[in-house]
Amino acid sequence: MEIAYYPGCSLHSSSALYDLQTRLVLKKLGINLNEISDWNCCGATSAGKIDDFLAVIMPARNLGIADASGFPEMVIPCSACYSKTLMAQKHLENDLDLKNKINAEFSKKVTGSIKISSILEVLLANLNELTGQANKKLIGLKPVCYYGCMLTRFPYDLPVPDNVENPKGMETILKTLDANPIDWSYKTDCCGASASVNDEEMAFSLMSKIMQDALARGANCFVVTCPMCQLNMDAYQDKFCEKHGIDKRLPVFFITECVGLALGMGIKELQIDRHFIDGEGLLKELDIV
Amino acid sequence: MTSTVLEFNSEIAGLFGKEVMERSGQNLYACYQCKRCASGCPAGEDAEYVTPDRLIRNIIMGDREKALNNLLVWKCVSCYTCGTRCPNNIHSSRITETLKKMSKESHLKPLRPKVFFFHDTFIKNSLRWGRVNELEFMGLFEIMNTLNVLKKRVVKPIIDEIINQAKFGLSMVKKKRLHPGFQASKGRHEIRRLYKKENKKWK
Ligand code: SF4
Ligand code: SF4
Numbered sequence: 001m002e003i004a005y006y007p008g009c010s011l012h013s014s015s016a017l018y019d020l021q022t023r024l025v026l027k028k029l030g031i032n033l034n035e036i037s038d039w040n041c042c043g044a045t046s047a048g049k050i051d052d053f054l055a056v057i058m059p060a061r062n063l064g065i066a067d068a069s070g071f072p073e074m075v076i077p078c079s080a081c082y083s084k085t086l087m088a089q090k091h092l093e094n095d096l097d098l099k100n101k102i103n104a105e106f107s108k109k110v111t112g113s114i115k116i117s118s119i120l121e122v123l124l125a126n127l128n129e130l131t132g133q134a135n136k137k138l139i140g141l142k143p144v145c146y147y148g149c150m151l152t153r154f155p156y157d158l159p160v161p162d163n164v165e166n167p168k169g170m171e172t173i174l175k176t177l178d179a180n181p182i183d184w185s186y187k188t189d190c191c192g193a194s195a196s197v198n199d200e201e202m203a204f205s206l207m208s209k210i211m212q213d214a215l216a217r218g219a220n221c222f223v224v225t226c227p228m229c230q231l232n233m234d235a236y237q238d239k240f241c242e243k244h245g246i247d248k249r250l251p252v253f254f255i256t257e258c259v260g261l262a263l264g265m266g267i268k269e270l271q272i273d274r275h276f277i278d279g280e281g282l283l284k285e286l287d288i289v
Numbered sequence: 290m291t292s293t294v295l296e297f298n299s300e301i302a303g304l305f306g307k308e309v310m311e312r313s314g315q316n317l318y319a320c321y322q323c324k325r326c327a328s329g330c331p332a333g334e335d336a337e338y339v340t341p342d343r344l345i346r347n348i349i350m351g352d353r354e355k356a357l358n359n360l361l362v363w364k365c366v367s368c369y370t371c372g373t374r375c376p377n378n379i380h381s382s383r384i385t386e387t388l389k390k391m392s393k394e395s396h397l398k399p400l401r402p403k404v405f406f407f408h409d410t411f412i413k414n415s416l417r418w419g420r421v422n423e424l425e426f427m428g429l430f431e432i433m434n435t436l437n438v439l440k441k442r443v444v445k446p447i448i449d450e451i452i453n454q455a456k457f458g459l460s461m462v463k464k465k466r467l468h469p470g471f472q473a474s475k476g477r478h479e480i481r482r483l484y485k486k487e488n489k490k491w492k
Binding site: 009010012013014015016038039040041043044045046047048049050051052053054057058061101102105106107149150153154155164165188189190192193194195197198199201202205206231235274275276 | 366372380383403419427457484
């Protein structure tokens with residue numbers, strides 16, 4: 001199967017490992033990713049706070065390129081890019097005037113035809129293929145699945161492919177791989193996003209609450225889909241734990257890492273060694289690698 | 290004793306409320322102050338309990354000063370929890386986003402300058418190259434902060450911040466999470482052209 005792919009800035013820089021894993025894992029499942037040409041930054045969560053017009057036209061240009069690519073579907077693994085692109089598509093469906101203005105200027109026209117998918121939607125649609133090919137059981141892995149804000153909540157009328165307050169997509173995937181995901185209360189709570197840089201105290205307090213619930217439930221790791229959540233919970237874990245008196249640490253895995261491991265890929269191949277909080281120890285202890 | 294009346298000033302209350310509603314796309318008259326938004330808001334406690342319901346109330350009452358100049362406007366993390374839970378589907382994140390822009394247009398100093406510099410520098414960087422280059426972006430962001438703190442003529446917080454960020458940057462390098470590589474998109478010209486053509490103002 002051939003689908004379009006929008007990596008976004010973070011998958012081309014600090015979360016390049018997520019880009020690599022997504023390509024590896026989906027290829028193994030028979031899905032070829034076609035990175036759309038000359039894509040631009042979607043504006044992330046910043047554009048809407050600075051200028052409403054930019055918040056639509058930045059993702060709109062990518063939508064035009066995607067529509068023109070002819071693929072029926074485009075996967076966007078980053079939650080922020082996914083959310084902003086989906087919202088721009090919805091906005092332009094309702095605002096024909098703006099859509100015409102955009103199409104008059106941009107070389108690739110927005111038609112609204114392409115389906116925007118999250119990484120979970122693509123993995124869930126290929127669950128049979130995945131269970132068929134999985135040759136390593138994730139027995140002993142007790143993750144709390146952390147979805148964050150932008151995968152299920154939108155300030156627009158949009159159909160959401162999972163439960164808004166209690167999504168289960170990640171649990172479904174991990175259960176078929178023989179992991180034992182644990183129920184908890186902070187699935188869709190906010191990690192603070194960019195507040196880790198511009199409002200450290202608040203972000204650290206939000207993240208420590210998420211951490212405390214995960215530990216209280218007996219989890220041995222986090223599993224995430226959002227590169228911002230991953231970087232925050234991973235890179236700042238020592239700092240926010242120290243500040244809030246938490247002794248234990250938990251590795252923060254991308255869903256693509258769990259799937260890759262189940263498909264027989266190794267630590268180096270998946271670049272799991274680029275985490276701040278060591279995940280290798282746990283995976284060895286559980287005999288997964 | 291005096292008998293007092295809370296008189297309605299349509300000019301003040303009406304115009305301000307109308308502008309916020311039009312720009313945010315949210316119908317604030319639907320709010321019946323049930324505070325479901327407040328109970329799930331991760332920023333409320335930190336924003337000295339200016340929760341979304343309070344903010345909406347201030348707007349409807351026409352209290353421009355309170356509505357534009359409060360911590361929730363700058364602490365809201367756009368998590369969309371309030372809107373998802375509101376029985377009337379009011380999305381307060383779109384209100385705080387609107388108020389950030391309105392407070393800037395009114396030349397008010399942001400209560401949390403760091404938050405403003407972050408988003409402003411992010412968008413400038415992404416328009417400059419078409420894609421965000423994290424190293425340049427973070428560098429410029431830190432410079433903006435330092436200049437702002439310098440105005441207060443205290444050096445200690447600047448040194449602390451530099452040491453803090455240098456340590457973090459080093460750990461990013463060690464984990465190969467900081468890319469010295471450069472990325473750009475030619476599409477930036479298309480975006481800038483359309484922006485100019487539509488006569489949009491943003492400095
Ligand atoms: S949840 Fe909605 S109706 Fe209730 S106070 Fe908040 S904004 Fe108003
Ligand atoms: S979007 Fe903002 S106001 Fe609403 S719950 Fe989240 S932090 Fe609070």
